[in-house]
Amino acid sequence: MKLARVRVENFGPYYGPHEIDLSVGSHAPVILVHGENLHGKTSLLNAIRWCLYQRAFDRRNEQMPFKELINYHAVDDGNWVASVRLEFTHDGVLHELERQMQAAREPVADSDFEIVQRLRVGGQFEKERTIDDRIASILHEDISNFFFFDGEMLNRYEDLVADEAGGAAIIKRSIEQILGLPAMQELHADLTDVHRAAGRRQTKALEAAQKDVEFGRQAEQLREQIEAVEKDLAELQHELAIEQAKKEELRQRRRRLGEVEAEARELATLDQDIEQLGLLRKEQQALCRTALSDSWWLTISPLANARLDEAEAQMAELSEQVAAAHVNVAERDRAREALTSGRCPTCQVELTDATRTELERHAAEDDHGEPADLTLALAELSAKVKWLRELAALGPVESVRSAHREYRRLGIEIRRKQRRAEAIRATLGDDPATLGISALEHEYDDVVERLRNINDSIQGQEAVRDDAENKLRGIEAKIRRLPGADPKIATEAAALELLRDIFDRAIDVFRTDLREQVESEATQIFTELITAADLTSLHINDQYGLRIVNRAGREITTRAAGAEQVVALSLIAALNRCAVREGPIVMDTPFGRLDRSHRKNILEYVPHFGPQVVLLVQSGEFERDRDLDYLGSSVAREYEIVRVNDLSTQSEFREVA
Amino acid sequence: MDTAEQQVFVDRSEKAARSAIKRAAGEVLAHADDDLAQGVVDDSLVDEVFRLAWRYQFSEGRVAVRAELQQVVGDRVAEVLLAAEEDAK
Amino acid sequence: MPDDQTTISLSDEGDRIVRELVERGWFSTQVAAFQAAVGVAIAHELTIDRSDLKNQTTKWNVGTLDPRLRDMIMEFGRDAAESPYETATILAEAGLRRLASVLDDEAQLASILRLDAGSDEGVEGEEES
Numbered sequence A: 001m002k003l004a005r006v007r008v009e010n011f012g013p014y015y016g017p018h019e020i021d022l023s024v025g026s027h028a029p030v031i032l033v034h035g036e037n038l039h040g041k042t043s044l045l046n047a048i049r050w051c052l053y054q055r056a057f058d059r060r061n062e063q064m065p066f067k068e069l070i071n072y073h074a075v076d077d078g079n080w081v082a083s084v085r086l087e088f089t090h091d092g093v094l095h096e097l098e099r100q101m102q103a104a105r106e107p108v109a110d111s112d113f114e115i116v117q118r119l120r121v122g123g124q125f126e127k128e129r130t131i132d133d134r135i136a137s138i139l140h141e142d143i144s145n146f147f148f149f150d151g152e153m154l155n156r157y158e159d160l161v162a163d164e165a166g167g168a169a170i171i172k173r174s175i176e177q178i179l180g181l182p183a184m185q186e187l188h189a190d191l192t193d194v195h196r197a198a199g200r201r202q203t204k205a206l207e208a209a210q211k212d213v214e215f216g217r218q219a220e221q222l223r224e225q226i227e228a229v230e231k232d233l234a235e236l237q238h239e240l241a242i243e244q245a246k247k248e249e250l251r252q253r254r255r256r257l258g259e260v261e262a263e264a265r266e267l268a269t270l271d272q273d274i275e276q277l278g279l280l281r282k283e284q285q286a287l288c289r290t291a292l293s294d295s296w297w298l299t300i301s302p303l304a305n306a307r308l309d310e311a312e313a314q315m316a317e318l319s320e321q322v323a324a325a326h327v328n329v330a331e332r333d334r335a336r337e338a339l340t341s342g343r344c345p346t347c348q349v350e351l352t353d354a355t356r357t358e359l360e361r362h363a364a365e366d367d368h369g370e371p372a373d374l375t376l377a378l379a380e381l382s383a384k385v386k387w388l389r390e391l392a393a394l395g396p397v398e399s400v401r402s403a404h405r406e407y408r409r410l411g412i413e414i415r416r417k418q419r420r421a422e423a424i425r426a427t428l429g430d431d432p433a434t435l436g437i438s439a440l441e442h443e444y445d446d447v448v449e450r451l452r453n454i455n456d457s458i459q460g461q462e463a464v465r466d467d468a469e470n471k472l473r474g475i476e477a478k479i480r481r482l483p484g485a486d487p488k489i490a491t492e493a494a495a496l497e498l499l500r501d502i503f504d505r506a507i508d509v510f511r512t513d514l515r516e517q518v519e520s521e522a523t524q525i526f527t528e529l530i531t532a533a534d535l536t537s538l539h540i541n542d543q544y545g546l547r548i549v550n551r552a553g554r555e556i557t558t559r560a561a562g563a564e565q566v567v568a569l570s571l572i573a574a575l576n577r578c579a580v581r582e583g584p585i586v587m588d589t590p591f592g593r594l595d596r597s598h599r600k601n602i603l604e605y606v607p608h609f610g611p612q613v614v615l616l617v618q619s620g621e622f623e624r625d626r627d628l629d630y631l632g633s634s635v636a637r638e639y640e641i642v643r644v645n646d647l648s649t650q651s652e653f654r655e656v657a
Numbered sequence B: 001m002d003t004a005e006q007q008v009f010v011d012r013s014e015k016a017a018r019s020a021i022k023r024a025a026g027e028v029l030a031h032a033d034d035d036l037a038q039g040v041v042d043d044s045l046v047d048e049v050f051r052l053a054w055r056y057q058f059s060e061g062r063v064a065v066r067a068e069l070q071q072v073v074g075d076r077v078a079e080v081l082l083a084a085e086e087d088a089k
Numbered sequence C: 001m002p003d004d005q006t007t008i009s010l011s012d013e014g015d016r017i018v019r020e021l022v023e024r025g026w027f028s029t030q031v032a033a034f035q036a037a038v039g040v041a042i043a044h045e046l047t048i049d050r051s052d053l054k055n056q057t058t059k060w061n062v063g064t065l066d067p068r069l070r071d072m073i074m075e076f077g078r079d080a081a082e083s084p085y086e087t088a089t090i091l092a093e094a095g096l097r098r099l100a101s102v103l104d105d106e107a108q109l110a111s112i113l114r115l116d117a118g119s120d121e122g123v124e125g126e127e128e129s
Helices: A041-053 A072-076 A128-138 A151-162 A164-178 A181-209 A213-294 A298-341 A353-364 A371-393 A398-429 A437-481 A487-529 A563-578 A596-608 A624-634 B003-030 B035-040 B043-055 B063-088 C012-023 C030-043 C067-076 C084-101 C106-112
Strands: A002-011 A014-021 A030-035 A081-090 A093-102 A114-121 A148-150 A535-540 A546-550 A585-588 A613-617 A635-643 A651-655 C007-010 C057-061
Touching (some): A002 A041, A014 A041, A014 A651, A030 A041, A030 A624, A041 A585, A041 A613, A093 A128, A151 A213, A164 A563, A181 A437, A181 A487, A181 B043, A181 B063, A213 A398, A213 A437, A213 C030, A298 A353, A298 C067, A371 C067, A398 C106, A487 A596, A487 B003, A487 B063, A546 A563, A563 A596, A596 A624, A624 A635, B035 B063, C007 C012, C007 C084, C012 C030, C012 C057, C012 C084, C030 C057, C030 C067, C030 C084, C067 C084
Parallel strands (some): A030 A613, A030 A635, A148 A585, A585 A613
Antiparallel strands (some): A002 A014, A081 A093, A093 A114, A535 A546, A635 A651, C007 C057
């Protein structure tokens, strides 16, 4: 399977229709999608899962009810409809799968929804009832976890790797399931059933012939005993599965309790920070307040400046006028004096007629105005210029400007922390840590004890069954060799026994092969990813315990920093590679707990994980400037999931150029 | 991925299964004491049974598979017995 | 000016706004807010119709105000010569309403009050809030 396009409508934070192109080429198999927490990365992964299997999971790996998958805005509109459309190729043929959920009114349970599914293969519609089987044959849900996984699953596998007894069983099941063992096991069960039917036919034949009936009866008794034991074993296996699931759940709760405590601590720190920042902000505002109250004319400063320029120009002009007026008065007085004396005041020569006329003109002039009036006007203007200068000089002092900027910056930081605090409150809200750690530990120990007992019972019953089987085999062989035995029935029974033995043995051989195959693949991947040079391989022993082996061939049992996470990733990648089906890998925030050096190795290796890898990352675990280089030219396309508004209820895909 | 690549991929896991079955068959048949049965359970029957299993990787409802198994083995047994009868004549 | 006011009155709305400005911590006193509002109106050429001013309450004696306010009105206000304090009241009411409209937008408030004068940079991270 290779994904081409996903189209979501009203699913999760995606209001209305949104599409993302996930197609890749062989030289660029990676699609990179960035998104902050709660923006919609996990919803994208869930959309794919839901379209394929009609199931979506929350961060605690619990199945989400359908109504929680519908976008809030759509619900506000009264629209209880959501759909996902997945286009992918399989065996070179385009498949278009669409799943839609619809409720006429506010739904309470999943059953209130009508589900419509459509599948087109190579342009032809498939019958609706065959769709789920078709999908199962392309990529069965049981193995889908090794294709679509998130950091939580890596954490779970990390625990499995560390925990020997419990982990081994799950690792064993994973390996067998993904590599095709179930097919063989189912066949073995079928052969057993058919062989038993043949044996019964033999018994009936004996009864009909009324000969050697005793053998037949013994055989029948043994068969009944075996069937009874098998029924017991089935019940014990069922109990075993329940207890193992309980153990897994307790382990998760123990881990979650740790996480919850961490989040509660973070919340307390955030609340403290918010209070502190609030006080600082008030201080900054106080600085601004003083400035605004004392210098209330701040806003007028620019006007004052303009006015000042005008006034200063006027003042310059007026000064000139005053000077000119003074000169004029002096000249006028001199002219009058000359006219009175009849002689030039400088050289005392008698005035001529022309000179007299000129002097009379001067004596009459008063164009420039009276100096006294002008001087008064100048004085008034000068005063105005003085206070305008005072005004214009006042702009907000740098310290007030920076106080206001700081005030705004603090406001933004406070809002950021408030949002984070809200997010934490939302997750803590429905996860009450009702059990303390020690109570959990007790429960865990009880479960481990019960598991031990069940395993003992299983072993006991298996021994009884094997014993009976051997006895039955002996009798059946005798029956076959009886003179007068129906050759067809006898031969069929014998042939089926042989076939059953062959496939019984084949299962053991296959198991070992699978284990070796996975071990070899996982080791190859592990050595590419691990930074510690002395850790050279992974070993999966008979009990399916997973160990790191160092250069000296010694198994490492102590935790090496970061190594467990790398082992978990190597195992999952190896299982994916060896799987009976091929599919896209969609990894949701897988890097959260990895250190930088391992992250680099993994990113460099990502393009080799498979023919299509979709990486969903958040900024905390992926620094675009640095980490993009590690992916090289393998990225076909890059997207960002962005919020349309400030709420977590509306997102969209944006391609990064 | 084109069809040729896809084919290689699927064959790899099938190949592993077949290899395991071949080895198992070798071991088991070496110790079998029923000649007729040995005659019935040859490579081709084992192969046919395996193909049946591999086709039904994950399906529920084994009733159809069992019926087919019974048919396949029954037919084969009939063939072998008939051949044996012919030889005896 | 025999016809000018000797007291300053504010409308309901104007009164509410000066109180809020002090409550929100932007001004130490209501008078300071009043005076700044005059400045805002002059700087942004705002005015308001007398008929929009409802329910006047007497707030202060004109002596309470900064004497430079009168000079300011005379210099910058339009038609202020006859009654500068009446003009001041009208300007203040207009300025107060403008301040009220941007009270929740810190960037705009800063701009109107010229607290960010001379600086073109925004505040880090402001776009996301």
